[in-house]
Amino acid sequence: MNNRVAIAPVRKTIRVNAPIAHAFEVFTSGLTRWWPHNHGVGKKPIQKVMMEPKLGGRWLEIAEDGTQTSVATITHWEPPHRMAMIWQVNAQWKPDVAMKSEVDVRFSADGPDATEVELLHHKFETMGAEAGASMRKDVDGGWPGLLERFAQEAGRNQS
Amino acid sequence: MYVSHNLPLVMAYVNALAVLADPTRREVFERLRGGPRPVNALAAGLPVSRPAVSQHLKILKDAGLVEERSEGVRRIYSVRREGLAELRAWLDSFWGDALDAFKLEAENSYKSQGSKSPVRKK
Numbered sequence: 001m002n003n004r005v006a007i008a009p010v011r012k013t014i015r016v017n018a019p020i021a022h023a024f025e026v027f028t029s030g031l032t033r034w035w036p037h038n039h040g041v042g043k044k045p046i047q048k049v050m051m052e053p054k055l056g057g058r059w060l061e062i063a064e065d066g067t068q069t070s071v072a073t074i075t076h077w078e079p080p081h082r083m084a085m086i087w088q089v090n091a092q093w094k095p096d097v098a099m100k101s102e103v104d105v106r107f108s109a110d111g112p113d114a115t116e117v118e119l120l121h122h123k124f125e126t127m128g129a130e131a132g133a134s135m136r137k138d139v140d141g142g143w144p145g146l147l148e149r150f151a152q153e154a155g156r157n158q159s
Numbered sequence: 160m161y162v163s164h165n166l167p168l169v170m171a172y173v174n175a176l177a178v179l180a181d182p183t184r185r186e187v188f189e190r191l192r193g194g195p196r197p198v199n200a201l202a203a204g205l206p207v208s209r210p211a212v213s214q215h216l217k218i219l220k221d222a223g224l225v226e227e228r229s230e231g232v233r234r235i236y237s238v239r240r241e242g243l244a245e246l247r248a249w250l251d252s253f254w255g256d257a258l259d260a261f262k263l264e265a266e267n268s269y270k271s272q273g274s275k276s277p278v279r280k281k
Contacts, residue, residue: 010250010251010254012254012255012258014258014262015262016261016262017266017269018265018269019269022269026261026264027261033264034261034263034264035257035260036256036260117258117261119254119258121250121254
């Protein structure tokens with residue numbers, strides 16, 4: 001048995017009524033057109049969310065005041081079939097380049113006009129690099145405003 | 160006490176990850192995955208004192224990852240399965256919403272390209 005706490009991966013699939021090349025392009029280059037702004041991790045309010053569509057490219061949040069926050073780095077680039085990225089968000093859902101959970105997205109054509117997209121978010125155990133003590137302090141001292149916004153979102157989706 | 164805000168999902172998510180950030184705590188939790196155990200058994204072989212293990216257990220318990228029961232004078236600890244399930248549920252809804260938004264944009268932009276209309280049924 002390994003010495004890591006396994007957290008079951010999150011696996012989501014969605015069928016898109018568009019060709020595979022279009023789906024891949026919208027997911028990557030077109031990120032700014034669809035990513036929910038309330039899903040951000042950086043400074044608010046968000047002006048733009050974008051992805052640099054290449055190996056080593058970053059997933060960036062750009063706040064209205066110009067602050068840039070890197071959320072992820074692309075580690076696998078195989079258009080239009082697959083892309084994977086290291087999700088650099090820590091246990092406080094804040095950007096942290098030391099974090100290494102992975103988001104792996106695969107696209108498969110289902111005929112000329114439809115695409116199956118499968119998203120796998122895994123390796124959560126690698127998110128545990130941050131010292132628990134400071135975290136504990138934050139938690140005890142009240143939640144950061146960022147998390148409150150997330151909570152509202154999560155609550156909305158659950159109801 | 161942990162937090163008093165009514166943030167059940169995010170709270171579970173943040174607590175679980177934060178609490179598991181500590182390597183010793185992770186090791187304690189990992190040992191519990193093999194089955195319920197008393198503190199003595201958990202502490203054996205670990206490079207920290209038994210009181211330290213008890214403290215880790217308390218934190219794991221506060222975060223909803225571990226539960227305890229009394230057996231005579233002993234306290235038996237076990238993994239609380241729901242703890243990790245809550246964490247997953249939050250991430251699940253996070254990506255679910257994002258992908259819904261993606262689907263909408265991909266389909267709308269495809270249609271508006273003036274390309275041939277999408278296939279309606281298989």
